[in-house]
Amino acid sequence: MADTTARVLRLLGLLQGRAMWTGPELAERLGVTTRSVRRDVERLRELGYPVRASAGVGGGYQLGAGGTLPPLLLDPDEAVAVTVSLRLAAGGSVTGVEESALRALAKLDQVLPSNLRGEVEAISEAVVAVEGVSMPVDARLLSTVARACRDKVRLELTYSARDEATTARRVEPYRVVAMGRRWYLLAYDLDRDDWRSFRLDRVHADSLHVTTFRFTPRAAPDAVTYVRESVIRSPYRYVARLRLHAPLDEIAGRVPQNAGTLSGLGDDTCELETGAETLDHLIGEALWLGVPFEVLDPPELRERVRELSVILAEAAGDGTAVPGSGTP
Template identity: 80%
Template sequence: MTDTTARVLQLLGLLQGRAIWTGPELAERLGVTTRSVRRDVERLRQLGYPVRASTGVGGGYQLGAGGKLPPLLLDPEEAVAVTVSLRLAAGGSVTGVEDSALRALAKLDQVLPATLRGEVEAISHAVAVVEGVNMPVDARLLSTVARACRDRVLLDFAYLARDGAASTRRVEPYRVVAMGRRWYLLAWDTDRGDWRSFRLDRVEVPSVHATTFRSTAREAPDPVDYVRDSVLRSPYRYVARLRLHAPLDDVVARVPQNAGRLTDLGDGTCELETGAETLDYLAIETLWLGVAFEVLEPPELRETVRELADRLTAAVG
């Protein structure tokens, strides 16, 4: 922070702390000349703070009463950071503060300068939060992708697939989904002619470029459902279906949305679709549910669960 910036903030603090100040009083407190005070006051006005000046006996500088709130002093990176944090909190990643986060987002929109309001608006509308994430995301990447979603323009980037294969993609970005540990982009892949989900941590940040070409208007799938299905199926070697002998409401809190899809069967039972890299992990995962179940598929999971049951039985004599 420069000396001038620090002094302007100090001046703002003085004006907020007392109803009126004379020029000489402010100059003395700030250690500058009255001419510098006048320049700093003008800087505050340019930022949108309603600083009034009056002459004569009892005159001086004061912040104007009423009107809209003054702009918030945030640079673009800070605005993105604050917005993302509030969106995650509003989505339930921090228990008990969802409503407060939504109110804070509304206030943030009121106090940000016009140059940053569009940045915040783009992220607020482009990001769908399912569950809190702990995987970091590059602020520049998130901002660029969110603006492209808002402006409906094509996005180019280099992408590293799960198997390590590198490719260049041109997509029509639709929504960003924060689910589980990851950030995902739902977009129409122009080369493949279909919807795809992309993990943002596999996007090469320097390669991301928002074009000026407009996206085609098309019906999009539900972003959360699509990403959840992609997470359940494409990354895993095994996908299992289990019939749980318990009402949906009794088990829904035990299955994170990125870990499985629950379907109410209407007879006091529900079906769980989930995936994993190994059958052993799937078998162990069934124990966390805490309810009776039966394996519908794959058949080899039944044998793995049977072997696990034998080992557990032997462990207790």
């Protein structure tokens, strides 16, 4: 009976994993005859699973949609992926589904095997989700880094910088931050004796090595604040400070977390600090916000605004603009 039950559960897992199976395919995967497959299909139907059967070329067995959702059979990788995704959604990284995600998470946590619960908790504790991400990340890499954060063990890795130069790094991992489009690791770089943020998509997964050296946690900066500031400053040639003539609440929804830092100045104005490779890109970002602004820093950006104001005035056929008279 135990063997039969295990085989029926395997059959259910196969039917959930693919749209259509032929009888011989299922028999080969389960190591039984097609007659045994037919009996096992009947057992599933008796348990309420709507298994459809069709004859002829292209026919076979298919798990149909029922009135209620049948139990799902998840392998370890799938269970970890689903649980972590639900926890990120429950934390607000996917808007509008927080309450539903919490209910689903509570049900899944009750049946999650103990050997997987530790891995899921490691990832959940290590990850801070500020905004939903669209850049994929290697699941094993994320899991390895998260466990190292939890267990407080050093990592050795190879990292590609923006200019594609690769370096070997020894780090103490603290937090993984999901922000904007990407995943970042906040870690203490032992060779540079300072904090650094690393984009996980630039970490060579095949070079990642978890050492046996445990470390005593240092006084770490706030992970979200550090990553946001490093993203804004470090990759860019120019960093600008702009005074926006609009309330902070009005602007906050238009500026992604990884695109700039906003602070209120009072009098219905706020300050934006942001970075870009070119001055024109900075001006484009400011114009996209659709509110009046002043350039506080750097001076070369202020001069570029003056130059463009003349060009734009001439393009509009104004004819009254005088070089250097534009108001930044």
